[in-house]
Amino acid sequence: MTTPEVSWLAIAPELIxxxxxxAVLLVDVQWKPRSRVHAxxxxxxxxxxxxxxxxxxxSATDAGATGDLGSLLAFSxxxxxxxxxxxxxxxxxxxxxxxxxxxxRFIAGQGRRGAEALALILLATAGFSIMVASNNLVMMFxxxxxxxxxxxxxxxxxxERKESDEAAIKYFLLGSFASAIFIYGVALLYAGTGQxxxxxxxxxxxxxxxxxxxxxxxGLGLVIAGLGFKVSAAPFHSWAPxxxxxxxxxxxGYMAAVAKIAGFAAITRILLAAxxxxxxxxLPIIAGIxxxxxxxxxxxxxxxxxVRRLLAYSGVAHAGFIMTxxxxxxxxxxxFYVAVYSVQLVGAFAVVAAVSGVxxxxxxxxxxxxxxxxxxxxxxxxxxxxxxxxxxxxxxxFVAKFGVFASAWANDFQWLVIMAVVVSxxxxxxxxxxxxxxxxNDSDEELVPMxxxxxxxxxxxxxxxxxxxxxxxxxxxxxxNALPL
Amino acid sequence: MLTWLILxxxxxxxxxxxxxxxxxxxxxxxxxxxxxxxxxLAGFIFWIFEPASGQQLVDFAVWYEPxxxxxxxxxxxxxxxxxxxxxxxxxxxxxxxxxxxxxTKEFVVYTLLLEAGMIGVFLSLDLFLxxxxxxxxxxxxxxxxxxxxxERRIYAAFKFFIYTAFGSALMLAGIIALAVTHTNEFxxxxxxLADLMEVSLGTGAERWLFAAFxxxxxxxxxxxPFHTWLPDAHVEAPTAGSVLLAGVLLKLGTYGLLRFNLSLxxxxxxxxxxxxxxxxxxxxxxxxxxxIVQPDLKKLVAYSSVSHLGFIVLxxxxxxxxxxxxxxxxxxxHGLTTGALFxxxxxxxxxxxxxxxxxxxxxxxVMPIYAGLFLFMTFASIGLPGLNGFVGEFMILxxxxxxxxxxxxxxxxxxxxxxVYMLWAYExxxxxxxxxxxxxxxxxxxxxxxxxxxxxxALVVVIGLYPNxxxxxxxxxTELVLDQIEQETSFVIPEPGRLDDVFVAEGDxx
Numbered sequence: 001m002t003t004p005e006v007s008w009l010a011i012a013p014e015l016i017x018x019x020x021x022x023a024v025l026l027v028d029v030q031w032k033p034r035s036r037v038h039a040x041x042x043x044x045x046x047x048x049x050x051x052x053x054x055x056x057x058x059s060a061t062d063a064g065a066t067g068d069l070g071s072l073l074a075f076s077x078x079x080x081x082x083x084x085x086x087x088x089x090x091x092x093x094x095x096x097x098x099x100x101x102x103x104x105r106f107i108a109g110q111g112r113r114g115a116e117a118l119a120l121i122l123l124a125t126a127g128f129s130i131m132v133a134s135n136n137l138v139m140m141f142x143x144x145x146x147x148x149x150x151x152x153x154x155x156x157x158x159x160e161r162k163e164s165d166e167a168a169i170k171y172f173l174l175g176s177f178a179s180a181i182f183i184y185g186v187a188l189l190y191a192g193t194g195q196x197x198x199x200x201x202x203x204x205x206x207x208x209x210x211x212x213x214x215x216x217x218x219g220l221g222l223v224i225a226g227l228g229f230k231v232s233a234a235p236f237h238s239w240a241p242x243x244x245x246x247x248x249x250x251x252x253g254y255m256a257a258v259a260k261i262a263g264f265a266a267i268t269r270i271l272l273a274a275x276x277x278x279x280x281x282x283l284p285i286i287a288g289i290x291x292x293x294x295x296x297x298x299x300x301x302x303x304x305x306x307v308r309r310l311l312a313y314s315g316v317a318h319a320g321f322i323m324t325x326x327x328x329x330x331x332x333x334x335x336f337y338v339a340v341y342s343v344q345l346v347g348a349f350a351v352v353a354a355v356s357g358v359x360x361x362x363x364x365x366x367x368x369x370x371x372x373x374x375x376x377x378x379x380x381x382x383x384x385x386x387x388x389x390x391x392x393x394x395x396x397x398f399v400a401k402f403g404v405f406a407s408a409w410a411n412d413f414q415w416l417v418i419m420a421v422v423v424s425x426x427x428x429x430x431x432x433x434x435x436x437x438x439x440x441n442d443s444d445e446e447l448v449p450m451x452x453x454x455x456x457x458x459x460x461x462x463x464x465x466x467x468x469x470x471x472x473x474x475x476x477x478x479x480x481n482a483l484p485l
Numbered sequence: 486m487l488t489w490l491i492l493x494x495x496x497x498x499x500x501x502x503x504x505x506x507x508x509x510x511x512x513x514x515x516x517x518x519x520x521x522x523x524x525x526l527a528g529f530i531f532w533i534f535e536p537a538s539g540q541q542l543v544d545f546a547v548w549y550e551p552x553x554x555x556x557x558x559x560x561x562x563x564x565x566x567x568x569x570x571x572x573x574x575x576x577x578x579x580x581x582x583x584x585x586x587x588x589t590k591e592f593v594v595y596t597l598l599l600e601a602g603m604i605g606v607f608l609s610l611d612l613f614l615x616x617x618x619x620x621x622x623x624x625x626x627x628x629x630x631x632x633x634x635x636e637r638r639i640y641a642a643f644k645f646f647i648y649t650a651f652g653s654a655l656m657l658a659g660i661i662a663l664a665v666t667h668t669n670e671f672x673x674x675x676x677x678l679a680d681l682m683e684v685s686l687g688t689g690a691e692r693w694l695f696a697a698f699x700x701x702x703x704x705x706x707x708x709x710p711f712h713t714w715l716p717d718a719h720v721e722a723p724t725a726g727s728v729l730l731a732g733v734l735l736k737l738g739t740y741g742l743l744r745f746n747l748s749l750x751x752x753x754x755x756x757x758x759x760x761x762x763x764x765x766x767x768x769x770x771x772x773x774x775x776x777i778v779q780p781d782l783k784k785l786v787a788y789s790s791v792s793h794l795g796f797i798v799l800x801x802x803x804x805x806x807x808x809x810x811x812x813x814x815x816x817x818x819h820g821l822t823t824g825a826l827f828x829x830x831x832x833x834x835x836x837x838x839x840x841x842x843x844x845x846x847x848x849x850x851v852m853p854i855y856a857g858l859f860l861f862m863t864f865a866s867i868g869l870p871g872l873n874g875f876v877g878e879f880m881i882l883x884x885x886x887x888x889x890x891x892x893x894x895x896x897x898x899x900x901x902x903x904x905v906y907m908l909w910a911y912e913x914x915x916x917x918x919x920x921x922x923x924x925x926x927x928x929x930x931x932x933x934x935x936x937x938x939x940x941x942x943a944l945v946v947v948i949g950l951y952p953n954x955x956x957x958x959x960x961x962x963t964e965l966v967l968d969q970i971e972q973e974t975s976f977v978i979p980e981p982g983r984l985d986d987v988f989v990a991e992g993d994x995x
Contacts, residue, residue, distance in 0.1 A: 392624065393617035402613075405658070406552075410665045417661065421654035428650050432627070432643065440631045440639050473549045480551065 009056060010074035010081050010133070013049040013089060017126035020045030021119040028115035035108040042100060042118055050093050056081050061481070069485055073135060077197055080135040083482035084331060088132035088265040091339040092258055095346055096125045098460060099254025102350035104453035106250025110157070117157055121254065124150035128262035132269075135485065136197045137186040137223075140266055144182065144230070147262060148175050151255050155247040161361070167246025174229070174239045182226025188219030198274040199485065205277025213281075220282060223270060224289070231263035232312070233319040234293040241304075244312035245363065249356045252308070253349025256315060257342035264322055264338050268331055273484045279329075287327050287416050293320030294419065298426040302433075307352055308363045310430060314389060315345070317427060321404060324420050328407025332479035337404055339475065340396035340468055344385050347461025350454050351382040368434060370443025378448055379438045381458040386431040388465040391424055396468035399476070486530065487558040488544045490568070491605050493523045494575075498597035501590060509589055513579065516593030520576040520600065527572040531958075534565055538961035540610060548614075553664070553674035557611035562962030564607040566817040566955060567733070567740055571607070573944075574732045574824050575600045577937050578725035581828050584835050585633055585723060592633060595625040596725060603733050607740060612660045613676040615745075619701075619737065620653055626726070626734065634721040641714075641721035648714040652704035659697035663749070666690070682748055682969075695753035698746050699761070705738030706794050708761075709768035719787035720840075724831030727783070731790050732824035736816045739797045743812060747801070747966055751973040754802065761802040762885075762892045768795035770895065773902035777909065782833070782840045785910055786826045789866065792899055793819045799889070799896055800881035804970065805978055808884025809963040814955055815877030818948065822865040822874060825941040829859050832934055836927050842910060847919035852929045856915045858938055863911055865945045867903040873948035887979045 008015075024041050027033060060083050063071050072081040100107070100121065107114045127146025134140035152175060156168025190196055192215040193204045210216060225236060232240040244252055271282055297317030304310040318341055325334040355371070355378070356362045372379040388395035401424065409417045450458075468475050497519030504511050534541060540559030548554040560568065575596060585592050602625070605618035623646055631642035660676070667684045668674045675681070686694065704711040715735075719727050742761075747754050772791030779785040797819070800812030832855070833848075834840055849856035868874040878900060885893035919925045930938075948955060967978050 387624065393620045398617070398620075402657075402661075403552075406661045406665065409658070409661045410668070414658075414662070418655070418658050421658045422651070425647060425651045425654045429643075429647055432646060436631065436639055436643070439628065440642075476549060476551070 007074035010079045012052040014126045014129050016045055016049045017122050021122040024115050024118045035114055038115060038118055046093060046097050053086055053089050057086050060086055078136045078139045079133050080485050082485045084484035085133035087335050087482035088261055089129050091261045091342060092125055092129055095257040095342045098346040098457045101453045102346055102457035103250030105451040106248055120150045120154050128258050131262045132265040138196050141183050145179060154251055154255060155243055158248045163246035167243045170239055171243045178226045178229035181222050185219045185222025185226060188215050192216035192219060201274040227263050227267045231260050231319045232316050233289050234296040234316055237316045241309040241312040245308045249353035253346040257345045261338050261342050268334050269484050286323055287413055290320045290323030290327060291416060291419055294423040298423045301430045305365050306363050307365055311348060324408045324416055325404030327413050328404055328411050330407040333403035333407045335479040335482055336476055337400035340400050343461045343464050344388050347385045347458055350457045351378055354448050354450050354454050365437055368437045369441045371438040375448045378450060381462045383435050384462050384465055386434055390428045390431040394469045396465050399472040487542050487608050490523055490526050491601050494597040494601040498594045501593045506590055512589045512593050517576055517579045520579055524572040524576060527568050531569055534958055536957045536961055538965040554613040554676050555611050557677055558608040559610045562959040563743060563813055565958055567607045567736055570817050570820040571603045571733050574728055578728045581937055582725045595628050599625040606737050610678050611676045616657060616660055623649055629726040630718060630722045633723040638721045641717040644714045645718040648704055652701035655697045656701035659694045691750050691753045695746060695750040702738040702741040706735055708764050708798055709771055712791050716784050716787045720783050727827040728824045731827055732820040735794055739816055743801050751970040755974050755976040758802040762799055762889045765795040765798035766892045766896050769899035773899050776906040780842055782842055783830050790823055796878055796881050799885055803885035803888045805884040805887055807880045810956055810959050811877050811880025811884055813959045818873040818877045821941050821944055822862055825862045825938055842913050845914040847917045849915040850919050851925055851927050854930050863907045867907050868900055871949050873945045876952045
């Protein structure tokens with residue numbers, strides 16, 4: 001037996017993130033510093049992790065140029081440094097940086113517990129980062145669990161509020177149930193194919209004709225259900241509104257964004273790379289989930305009176321749109337969509353956090369009345385982000401939608417695309433509802449204060465939304481080059 | 486140069502946006518001044534425009550190559566009048582907005598962005614780009630109706646937005662379908678109109694796509710039975726909103742039918758011509774009949790738009806030289822006269838704060854200039870010979886008679902009904918004795934208001950007396966559309982229609 005060769009570069013970003021988490025905790029115990037010091041540590045960690053991911057990108061493009069794709073595998077093929085992983089990791093790091101910036105007021109306001117929140121956030125990102133880079137379903141499960149468990153704790157972080165408690169319990173119970181379903185599905189896939197590895201499964205379906213595929217089909221279904229939960233696709237979405245409403249406003253955007261990025265990266269990798277041979281089986285299932293998610297999400301978002309729940313249900317609809325991209329079978333459309341949507345999501349929740357105030361209680365749509373007069377910048381940013389999510393042209397959301405719709409149409413799922421465009425109109429209706437309240441109603445309420453972290457997060461997310469709406473080329477090219485092995 | 490036509494209003498909006506909010510007196514004059522620049526540029530473009538077929542002054546830049554999308558602009562005889570109309574109506578609409586006193590800055594910014602979007606729609610030769618503009622203009626218009634509108638403004642704005650967004654959503658699916666078909670057939674992706682015209686479609690697919698595009702444009706026009714958003718939007722919108730809505734936004738629909746449906750789906754267009762014609766004629770008669778019974782002056786003008794735009798759609802799908810040229814020129818005419826009528830109604834509303842016809846009577850004694858101008862625009866609207874409305878409607882009816890005779894005859898009754906509702910309304914508002922106390926104190930138009938209407942009056946007369954100034958430039962482009970239809974289909978344009986162009990000077994076609 002040979003010891004596997006260790007390629008530190010492949011897991012360097014995760015190592016840095018984990019070290020950053022430990023450093024924050026140790027420094028906090030030893031010196032009890034002000035939150036500013038933590039900010040420096042976390043910022044350094046994220047910058048280092050991003051830089052290492054960029055180094056990975058250069059080695060991935062080198063490997064692509066020389067055709068030596070095997071060099072991208074590490075740890076006996078458990079981890080891969082392919083472009084797909086790197087793009088998703090970049091999106092995770094960006095969402096983390098934005099989320100931390102937007103939630104800084106909340107984290108700093110937690111006093112001594114702030115360090116714990118930071119450590120959890122860094123660990124969650126590290127876990128999801130492993131998940132998107134896993135080339136093996138067991139590895140993927142480990143990453144998923146590291147990320148998910150950190151998020152369960154974060155959901156209940158302000159447990160003085162009853163809703164936060166409820167959100168954490170609900171998220172934990174349902175989430176761990178979903179993880180169990182996922183790992184059971186993985187076990188059944190292993191039973192059917194004898195493989196845990198993504199590439200091994202792909203080769204298996206390339207070589208063998210499966211005569212009694214029942215076990216594989218059940219495994220496939222369970223894997224889809226487990227991951228469908230993580231990305232809040234219907235009919236596995238029921239936790240999302242309660243968690244979005246109850247979790248601390250400052251970090252719920254981050255939580256939702258990273259879970260979506262990692263979840264969709266896993267779904268895409270498993271379905272397109274590993275189980276591409278079973279396409280005929282899973283295409284109708286995914287198309288059905290996509291259609292159901294869009295419909296359920298959009299229709300229920302329409303009747304919400306609470307902005308957080310509205311964003312939660314709209315997230316269900318977005319899961320449907322991204323699933324449409326999975327049906328289209330083109331990874332760049334999915335990656336682009338997930339990346340720009342997660343930025344919009346973090347930005348939107350930065351606004352929600354600012355409006356809901358210190359106690360985090362105010363998220364009814366009535367609390368947004370006349371926001372355009374009280375805080376024009378906040379309202380303007382929110383409007384841009386909402387229109388971006390709705391998919392108005394000249395925002396990144398439109399380019400994203402266009403990409404997934406076009407790929408699904410080319411893949412002969414015309415009915416799904418027609419449904420998707422109709423749902424987009426419903427989506428306009430509920431996003432517009434918020435804009436109407438902000439712009440066309442009067443209000444005598446007070447100004448909403450905006451911390452500098454919120455301003456930074458909003459500025460960046462609005463700029464990204466508009467920039468990639470007008471000039472999507474660079475990001476689309478990056479996504480087009482970011483192929484899974 | 487065409488890029489600048491779009492950029493100028495955007496830059497103008499940015500300039501107005503950075504003027505501090507407390508300098509409120511600056512926003513509107515600055516906006517008016519900045520909106521004159523695109524008008525000047527459009528005038529220059531009109532000046533150098535060659536009366537030839539095909540796109541001129543083309544601007545092209547690749548946007549994102551793998552997707553085949555590009556910044557592709559051009560102007561031809563069909564879009565040129567629309568550009569002139571848009572750039573002319575925006576400064577007038579802004580100058581007529583002195584009644585808007587709250588959030589003036591936002592108002593000017595939205596109006597200028599709206600202008601950029603509308604110009605973009607008319608100039609786009611790439612369907613992706615076209616869709617971007619087509620959809621983006623909904624937002625500024627939504628805000629204009631929703632913030633500065635009348636009582637039920639939020640409902641009206643919402644209805645406007647959802648109706649039109651629904652139409653364009655299906656068109657988006659249609660655009661994607663066309664592009665995917667193009668990729669499969671030619672091996673590269675393109676959204677350019679010229680490339681997509683080459684796609685060979687099966688009969689079924691072509692009809693579905695025709696329907697998807699036609700629905701989007703029919704809602705915009707609005708064609709019966711998709712018109713129900715229009716009266717709400719018009720009645721609630723502020724004057725400038727109504728002027729731009731009727732003057733330009735509705736034309737996006739008729740323009741789209743002519744530019745995209747006829748060129749992209751010639752077979753389906755020929756097959757569906759009678760359906761579109763019937764819907765158009767129902768719209769003509771229905772709009773006119775409903776207009777007769779309206780108690781509200783603004784609603785009356787709104788329904789008259791439904792009727793007038795029916796003529797344009799009829800002319801478009803009659804597929805003859807005369808009817809097509811008539812449709813294009815009537816696009817412009819309707820913008821001028823209806824824009825002017827909405828301005829006039831708005832001026833009356835500012836004085837009296839009511840639009841109910843029953844509240845008036847005998848106004849011409851106290852406001853003679855106003856009454857004169859209103860009567861003039863009424864005549865233009867009902868198509869009095871010598872004024873612009875006559876040129877367009879006559880050409881449309883003449884041209885339609887050769888291919889859709891029954892519909893043309895029925896549509897002709899629309900002209901009579903137009904005279905009924907406009908003149909009856911005029912009679913009730915202006916003639917008789919000013920027996921209501923509030924009305925006897927009304928002030929006549931100020932110099933500012935007259936100068937707003939003056940350019941419209943002048944154009945109404947010029948086009949009415951000498952339409953060739955436009956038709957010379959329009960005809961080559963509409964002839965090209967017809968030639969393409971004849972090439973692609975077995976449809977033969979009746980020759981009389983192509984030779985007997987009453988208004989086209991000899992030498993325009995061989």
